Amino acid sequence: xxxxxxxxxxxxxxxxxxxxxxxxxxxxxxxxxxxxxxxxxxxxxxxxxxxxxxxxxxxxxxxxxxxxxxxxxxxxxxxxxxxxxxxxxxxxxxxxxxxxxxxxxxxxxxxxxxxxxxxxxxxxxxxxxxxxxxxxxxxxxxxx
Amino acid sequence: xxxxxxxxxxxxxxxxxxxxxxxxxxxxxxxxxxxxxxxxxxxxxxxxxxxxxxxxxxxxxxxxxxxxxxxxxxxxxxxxxxxxxxxxxxxxxxxxxxxxxxxxxxxxxxxxxxxxxxxxxxxxxxxxxxxxxxxxxxxxxxxxxxxxxxxxxxxxxxxxxxxxxxxxxxxxxxxxxxxxxxxxxxxxxxxxxxxxxxxxxxxxxxxxxxxxxxxxxxxxxxxxxxxxxxxxxxxxxxxxxxxxxxxxxxxxxxxxxxxxxxxxxxxxxxxxxxxxxxxxxxxxxxxxxxxxxxxxxxxxxxxxxxxxxxxxxxxxxxxxxxxxxxxxxxxxxxxxxxxxxxxxxxxxxxxxxxxxxxxxxxxxxxxxxxxxxxxxxxxxxxxxxxxxxxxxxxxxxxxxxxxxxxxxxxxxxxxxxxxxxxxxxxxxxxxxxxxxxxxxxxxxxxxxxxxxxxxxxxxxxxxxxxxxxxxxxxxxxxxxxxxxxxxxxxxxxxxxxxxxxxxxx
Numbered sequence: 001x002x003x004x005x006x007x008x009x010x011x012x013x014x015x016x017x018x019x020x021x022x023x024x025x026x027x028x029x030x031x032x033x034x035x036x037x038x039x040x041x042x043x044x045x046x047x048x049x050x051x052x053x054x055x056x057x058x059x060x061x062x063x064x065x066x067x068x069x070x071x072x073x074x075x076x077x078x079x080x081x082x083x084x085x086x087x088x089x090x091x092x093x094x095x096x097x098x099x100x101x102x103x104x105x106x107x108x109x110x111x112x113x114x115x116x117x118x119x120x121x122x123x124x125x126x127x128x129x130x131x132x133x134x135x136x137x138x139x140x141x142x143x144x
Numbered sequence: 145x146x147x148x149x150x151x152x153x154x155x156x157x158x159x160x161x162x163x164x165x166x167x168x169x170x171x172x173x174x175x176x177x178x179x180x181x182x183x184x185x186x187x188x189x190x191x192x193x194x195x196x197x198x199x200x201x202x203x204x205x206x207x208x209x210x211x212x213x214x215x216x217x218x219x220x221x222x223x224x225x226x227x228x229x230x231x232x233x234x235x236x237x238x239x240x241x242x243x244x245x246x247x248x249x250x251x252x253x254x255x256x257x258x259x260x261x262x263x264x265x266x267x268x269x270x271x272x273x274x275x276x277x278x279x280x281x282x283x284x285x286x287x288x289x290x291x292x293x294x295x296x297x298x299x300x301x302x303x304x305x306x307x308x309x310x311x312x313x314x315x316x317x318x319x320x321x322x323x324x325x326x327x328x329x330x331x332x333x334x335x336x337x338x339x340x341x342x343x344x345x346x347x348x349x350x351x352x353x354x355x356x357x358x359x360x361x362x363x364x365x366x367x368x369x370x371x372x373x374x375x376x377x378x379x380x381x382x383x384x385x386x387x388x389x390x391x392x393x394x395x396x397x398x399x400x401x402x403x404x405x406x407x408x409x410x411x412x413x414x415x416x417x418x419x420x421x422x423x424x425x426x427x428x429x430x431x432x433x434x435x436x437x438x439x440x441x442x443x444x445x446x447x448x449x450x451x452x453x454x455x456x457x458x459x460x461x462x463x464x465x466x467x468x469x470x471x472x473x474x475x476x477x478x479x480x481x482x483x484x485x486x487x488x489x490x491x492x493x494x495x496x497x498x499x500x501x502x503x504x505x506x507x508x509x510x511x512x513x514x515x516x517x518x519x520x521x522x523x524x525x526x527x528x529x530x531x532x533x534x535x536x537x538x539x540x541x542x543x544x545x546x547x548x549x550x551x552x553x554x555x556x557x558x559x560x561x562x563x564x565x566x567x568x569x570x571x572x573x574x575x576x577x578x579x580x581x582x583x584x585x586x587x588x589x590x591x592x593x594x595x596x597x598x599x600x601x602x603x604x605x606x607x608x609x610x611x612x613x614x615x616x617x618x619x620x621x622x623x624x625x626x627x628x629x630x631x632x633x634x635x636x637x638x639x640x641x642x643x644x645x646x647x648x649x
């Protein structure tokens with residue numbers, strides 16, 4: 001069994017494109033990236049099995065049979081990836097309904113630290129400090 | 145007894161189908177869920193009773209023999225994890241039913257909650273019982289798919305935002321796992337764990353290292369090991385309380401379980417032990433420093449969750465019987481305690497209207513029961529004697545001292561520091577939320593929603609887990625016995641391999 005060069009190259013390209021898309025902020029592109037990565041992985045699994053004719057007794061002599069196990073695994077993986085992609089698409093749509101975009105947003109901690117950094121800079125420059133701080137003070141200080 | 149082995153997977157799956165059909169009959173739906181999970185608990189206990197002294201039980205699914213077909217294997221470790229997870233999921237289910245009834249969503253129940261919850265359970269049990277890598281992957285995917293639904297339930301703005309992070313990170317880890325599976329299959333021609341145990345040894349060291357690191361990377365994301373843990377404290381706290389509790393208790397531990405299983409069975413003398421120890425140290429320290437800096441109880445608890453994963457890794461990284469035994473004991477303890485704390489946090493949110501420490505206060509006087517429910521597991525988490533947290537840490541420290549070497553000693557020191565900092569973080573929550581005089585904005589005797597009396601069912605379920613967590617101290621002798629026998633079984637490898645291939649040792 002020798003690896004098929006075309007398949008190897010295709011796997012490489014799919015992984016590279018998938019990773020690049022996964023690094024995007026936009027959820028739709030992330031979904032495309034995951035689809036590509038998923039397909040790349042499937043081809044990779046295919047590469048791991050023996051190459052040959054249909055593995056049916058009586059159709060192909062035994063030494064020339066392809067490996068059915070890899071194909072069974074890929075079938076399972078395809079089904080799983082399909083389900084996950086559908087879920088992600090639903091989330092992207094929901095995100096678009098709620099916020100008008102489907103960008104992946106920063107987490108709470110990041111935003112808090114960014115705000116703190118802005119405020120520290122703002123202390124030196126009072127004009128910006130006022131505009132930047134007002135909404136935050138009213139939010140945190142309101143119920144007190 | 146072998147016919148019992150597939151039941152923990154099959155019953156929740158069938159239960160999920162039934163509850164989905166019963167979506168317009170909430171009372172029946174709840175009854176079915178509780179019944180199914182109780183039955184799962186009974187089966188798990190029977191499995192543990194059988195494997196505790198005997199050989200592992202195996203079932204070849206569909207009648208296909210071991211290397212080609214799918215096998216389910218219940219050895220001591222798997223059976224122990226099944227018992228703990230079944231007990232915890234049952235308690236959390238009762239809690240969530242209590243919450244649902246108290247909130248009066250009888251009329252419009254979230255129909256998908258019960259089916260998703262049962263499928264989550266099936267995924268967890270499938271991962272514990274899986275006898276080959278691909279089935280382990282399927283188990284992970286089942287539980288992840290259910291967890292995506294549960295973490296975004298209601299689809300509010302914040303849940304969609306955090307759910308996105310969670311789903312994308314989980315998908316990435318699954319893809320890494322699947323890649324590793326493809327490469328392992330290409331290198332060895334099998335995915336059956338028992339068969340891999342023999343074949344991987346024959347591979348060159350560099351290839352082994354590559355495969356081992358890929359698996360560790362995939363499981364490390366799922367188990368929230370630093371530096372792969374950033375997603376956890378951000379995504380867990382926004383979900384509803386019972387969901388956060390069961391995620392915190394179980395899902396990361398499935399990752400830890402997978403690490404234990406693959407490290408002991410596939411790479412017993414693998415070169416990555418030192419890396420695991422360093423990761424353990426960083427996980428502990430960075431996690432607990434994050435916890436100290438938080439002002440929200442749920443986020444704080446999420447960080448302690450990350451931090452205490454480090455203890456388990458510490459035991460696994462030592463790769464000695466004592467270390468593994470300590471790690472397994474710690475997993476059992478931590479599943480129970482962390483779940484309890486998140487359930488208690490849910491009760492705090494109900495009573496105080498918020499989980500932000502800035503606005504809570506005086507809960508010890510307003511709700512003394514709640515105080516007990518939080519205080520006992522909190523001390524347990526921090527490792528105050530005589531609780532099981534102390535015993536688990538003691539076992540790990542002992543194993544670390546026995547192992548010797550600079551790195552092990554550094555980790556022993558790190559564990560002690562982490563334990564103290566956990567006590568500090570938990571003590572801060574206690575002082576601010578429970579001890580100080582009530583805040584002006586606190587609902588004293590009843591706001592519109594927040595000040596409502598705590599539903600009995602929710603308190604009862606939390607109390608059951610508190611008792612379970614405290615009870616671990618009482619049974620710690622036999623439990624340590626069991627974990628050390630499980631660790632020996634894991635280290636020997638042969639009982640597992642023999643059981644899978646049906647050979648008499």
